Amino acid sequence: MxxxxxxxxxxxxxxxxxxxxxxxxxxxxxxxxxxxxxxxxxxxxxxxxxxxxxxxxxxxxxxxxxxxxxxxxxxxxxxxxxxxxxxxxxxxxxxxxxxxxxxxxxxxxxxxxxxxxxxxxxxxxxxxxxxxxxxxxxxxxxxxxxxxxxxxxxxxxxxxxxxxxxxxxxxxxxxxxxxxxxxxxxxxxxxxxxxxxxxxxxxSSAIVLTGLAPGAVNNVGIDVNRSQEDGSLLAVFNSTGTKVRSNTARNNTGSAIFVGNDNTGLEILSNNISGSARGVRTSTDFGGGPNTNLRISSNTITNSTNTDGISAGPNSLDNSVISSNTATNNLRDGIRIELGGNSGNRILSNTLRNNAEHDCHDDTVGTGTAGTANTWLANSGVTENRPGLC
CATH class of the missing domain: 2.160.20.10 (Single-stranded right-handed beta-helix, Pectin lyase-like)
Structure with a gap:
């Protein structure tokens, strides 16, 4: 032809x-x-x-x-x-x-x-x-x-x-x-x-979505992509109603999914991450306000080479759900919530195993589980920085 x-x-x-x-x-x-x-x-x-x-x-x-x-x-x-x-x-x-x-x-x-x-x-x-x-x-x-x-x-x-x-x-x-x-x-x-x-x-990254103000990224679907040896699969800032679903990330040199400031209603669902420096991380290191009403669920994160499977940096995550994830064999923690803000989150029904420091880690202070500012419930893990998280 x-x-x-x-x-x-x-x-x-x-x-x-x-x-x-x-x-x-x-x-x-x-x-x-x-x-x-x-x-x-x-x-x-x-x-x-x-x-x-x-x-x-x-x-x-x-x-x-x-x-x-x-x-x-x-x-x-x-x-x-x-x-x-x-x-x-x-x-x-x-x-x-x-x-x-x-x-x-x-x-x-x-x-x-x-x-x-x-x-x-x-x-x-x-x-x-x-x-x-x-x-x-x-x-x-x-x-x-x-x-x-x-x-x-x-x-x-x-x-x-x-x-x-x-x-x-x-x-x-x-x-x-x-x-x-x-x-x-x-x-x-x-x-x-x-x-x-x-x-x-x-x-730098497979995908970077940002803008000058919250809502600049709106109703975007990031689905069934494959990232190999990129800096990250995704870095997202200032988004509303965005969904990150069923992607595969391998050997990223930074966070496979980096959630910067001022994301609202972001869903990170059923992604498979292996061999990246970090798995999913929320952070306001670049300025701006915390992320709210996020759902981080049903992801599989293994063999992070630098730190954690799922982590929230200071003042970066409020009133969100981290549920039904599997985080295993990561260099530091399975799930880590750092001191500073990060309150009202629910960490539910996650499977966390063989993480080098802790399977479950929360440094916040409040009236939640084990004196943290969050609720930890029905998580399956062995090691923890406070009794009652796993």
Missing amino acids: SACAVAAVAFSALPSNAAQTTLVVDDDGAQCPNADFTSIQAAVTAASAGSTISVCPGTYNEVVTVNKPNLTLVGPRTPSTCTQPTTPNPTTEAIIQADNPAGGVVNLLENGIRFIRFTVQNNTLGAGIVTSATFSGHRVLQNVVQNNVQGVYFNANGTTASAVDQNCIRQNNQPGSAGGNGVYSDLGLSNATIRQNTFYQND
Whole structure:
């Protein structure tokens, strides 16, 4: 089957979106000799809203700015193995690469744009893919995003759902502002999913979600992603109603899930963490107020190499639930609540075993269990810093 036919089949398998026109791009005419354009940007400029741009294999040394609504850009394929990087193949992949001091290699600057099955790489001055906080309905699907300052700079206003799904996002470690992050957001992200991606060796974090004030991150789902050898799977600040579910984190160099300041209603559920420096940690080390009404439940955290399975730093966690987690073989404590604030929490029905210092540890002072400021109930552990916690 020809590369053009592959691209056509790939598009036909996508959900229908009433494309008005299909424009074909080939950089050298080798795979698609009847292509309309040799440049992706030229095709975008010529396209009308709702059109499809089918890009054939090749190397596209250009900045692409998509500023028309409901365009679909689809490439031929991307490699299936993310954690074993190889040199991209321009005879089978559509590779977009450029330095762009003003933004990304690819910039999605309108509503409802779909960007599917490309390799985006080598921006030493910024992100691979940028989505604008002024718009929504972005869909970034099945791409390889590598060797940029940041992988995907993901912002959206939430009018319609946006998604970064099923991508390979790896080794985005070029020096620069917010460098070393796979997905980064700081201008506002609402009504969005980050789902079924593989992250590999992003030195700072696979995902960082933050903003200037509480609620800047709202109603975001972070589900079924895999992080391997990243700084963290996730660092999240200023969020409301965000859910972190069924992710896998392996060998993170920092906290697998770092919960910074002013998160409300955050749910961290059914994640599997192994071999990271720390498991799940709440902290206000960067300023701001405590996290409230969190639910940290049904996670499995093993073999933390630096400190704890689950920990709350000073003044970082109030009126929250830590329940039904398994924390074993961690270098310090299974669950650790540090002195300073951290009151009104319920630590319930956790299984804690073979942690080097304590399975159950609480330094707070109050009218709760064993003189702490929290309630500990039905936890299964052996070692504790105060009788009655396990």
